[in-house]
Amino acid sequence: MNTPPDSPGQRAVVLLSGGLDSATTLAIARAAGFACHCLSVDYGQRHHAELQAAAAVSAALGAAEHRVISLSLDVFGGSALTDAAIAVPVDGVQAGIPVTYVPARNTIMLSLALAWAEVLGSNDIFVGVNAVDYSGYPDCRPEYIAAFERMATLATKAAVEGAALHIHAPLINLGKAQIIQRGAELGVDYALTVSCYQADPLGRACAVCDSCRLRQAGFAAAAVADPTRYAR
Template identity: 45%
Template sequence: MNKKALCIMSGGMDSTLVAYIMHHRGYEIVGLHFNYGQRTVSKELSSFRTICEELGVHEKYEIDLDFFKTIGASALTDHSLSVPTEGIEPGVPITYVPFRNGIFLSIATAIAEKEGCEVIAIGVVEEDSSGYPDCREAFIDTFSKAANLGTKETTHISIEMPLVHLQKSQIVQEALLLGVPLHMTWSCYQSEESACGVCDSCRLRLRGFERAGAVDPINYV
């Protein structure tokens, strides 16, 4: 029986690279994508499906969550709030979705147990991220202990976060090395046609490509 890894895949560059890393390590990939009311929900879903096809993922889950739109509090899910476009500021930005990775990992744990996956892989980045508290290594490590306490004694799941200490430029370099189809990925917080180039996520992505000495293959306004 092949060893299996459940990869949480947003359709973005980081999580796509993680799926390719796990595939390169010999895991059969089970894809997991969340439609949680984010502004670019259609584009992200399309990217996820295209990447799964490219990677040869046969088993995949698309989970719809209206929870985050119900509570609001994030510019990604509450259209009464504006996505910041003035540059990356210190602190936790308004694009932070409250405890999103905690919710995602809880659902991922249930699916991983059902599928017999020994690994959950997530593309959190701590040092060069937007400052989201649920992207920290300490949080993921602590959650992993709780997940294993809350599942069957025969279930043993590790949570892998291979990018957690990388800079964005290193992520770009690693993606190019592994042949990740970066033209299929999407990072923009607010546009589904051409990336805006000015939201925090676009700025981080563009800076990563620039510092890696590479050209981003997606379209920008």
């Protein structure tokens, strides 16, 4: 892919976890003509395979830059993703907010993206949250994204001086199959992505956590071959 001109008006910060949704979001931002500055967060999650995947996805999709910030949310725990004493659920997706919810994670990550966007002179942040095939996380809802955008207009120098900032959540109303189909159209190599909550050091998925189940169902519904590497 050819990288678009990197002028301030065309720059965007893209939150990139290394998973299926964020990879698709990056592809959408690139297709819209943005020079994408990707931001990943090492927040003390169970594995680093997704960060390695983020680097591979960023390179494959021609991002202008990829940075990783270390911010250890595991000092608080409170989630199966940041506390080894809390088991990752493997019995199927249940109603309600699961123990894989990381308190305030999206608020923290969007705040970091907002800070970088101001430094870059960018008015656009992309995030791959989804309110359809999601696991009950309150910070993946449209109301939350709208509220954060309103807050950003009050909290930043750029917005006070008239540069309105936009939080783009292009997947928020799409089902997993629709996300996969859109990404396939844009040339996303899903073999590079890691979505599993408890992937092994090689990035191989467990096949039974909520994220794996939603991913498997998405590929099946999209009638797209699932390139996920499984540990079993």
